[in-house]
Amino acid sequence: MRTHNKQIITAAVHGSMNTKAAAHHFNVSERWVKELVRRYAFEGEAAYEPRSKRPKTSPHKTPEATRERIIFHRKYLTANGLDAGAETIQTLLETEGIQPPAKSTIHRILRQTKLVTNQPQKRPKNSLIRFEAALPNEMWQSDFTHWRLADGSDTEILDYIDDHSRFLISIRAYRRVTGRIVANQFTEACEEHGRPQSSLTDNGLVFTTRLTSSHNKEQPAKNQFEKLLQEWDITQINGSPNHPQTQGKIERFHRTLKLWLQARPRAKTVAELNQQLTEFQRVYNMERPHKAAGRKPPYVRYTATAKAIPKPLPKDERRIRTDTVDKDGKLTLRYGGQLRHLGMGRTYSGVPVRMLIDDRDVTVINRKTGEIIRYFKIDPTKNYQKGISSLNR
Structure with missing residues (x-):
């Protein structure tokens, strides 16, 4: 660009070409040739150098004080192990009464100060399917x-x-x-x-x-x-x-x-x-x-809205378990995450049984004869459970 500008100025100022002929020869506008000649008259050889197209003023530039708060919040949040993303910083600026710039602007400032790096490997947010409960305490x-x-x-x-x-x-x-x-x-x-x-x-x-x-x-x-x-x-x-x-x-x-x-x-x-x-x-x-x-x-x-509450559910936990009464006349059954000992009596030691379990109700049947020999009502506060004879039920 410097060489090109020098050639145009030399042809129009020191050569035999007028501005119109120089514009045609160098394939530029006549207005541009006149501008280069004007610059040369005031600046000399400095007119050869290309000019920045950046505007002299930036009315939308983030104020320096805001930039400093953005950098402060990023460092403070990071040091304390808290989320330090652009959205969080945007919210904190609002609480301080500062008009926050766009998230993209905050992110750009953080990149410029090397406080954040791009992560192109991260999964795009729009690819996620999200579920959220509608009310507090719903889940x-x-x-x-x-x-x-x-x-x-x-x-x-x-x-x-x-x-x-x-x-x-x-x-x-x-x-x-x-x-x-x-x-x-x-x-x-x-x-x-x-x-x-x-x-x-x-x-x-x-x-x-x-x-x-x-x-x-x-x-x-x-x-x-x-x-x-x-x-x-x-x-x-x-x-x-x-x-x-x-x-x-x-x-x-x-x-x-x-x-x-x-x-x-x-x-x-x-x-x-x-x-x-x-x-x-x-x-x-x-x-x-x-x-x-x-x-x-x-x-x-x-706390913004009313909380969800449980709805009635069916109370149903039916299952069947086979076992053999041990030498001490007991059976074991897991209920509520704990082993419960069911007292059958030594008379039934070694007898193979089938337990029909309906939540807290347990019916014990002799597998060989099909006879109901004990009933139990599980007491969740006790480990040892006393049974009821089928004759006394």
């Missing part, structure tokens, strides 16, 4: 994840979130999550926030026994959590095996949780970790804006 998702303490020992963090609002219902760390712990924490959560209409979990044994294989091909007994859901008319939903996308919200939540924990010193004990989780629950529910909650903290959406 709770639950799962547990692992986290190591400062000494390298493992813990398990159990949590429940509301599908509609992403409100963190309950979160707690343990050395190991058991079926009893799942039921107890769920009970406490229901006492504080009300009972959900449905529960969504994976197929872990602490949540369901539905995929448990049985030697006698009988239907497996429900565990303590399943019995609790049944008793409270809460619909139980389990994701498809090897398909974690069904519990996508809780999986995404665990990423958020771990980013927050990684930004802090490793807890030395389970108690110290639970203190951190209590603080995280407060920040997550009350302060951190969430996209699914309209860029408001989850608490705002969770």
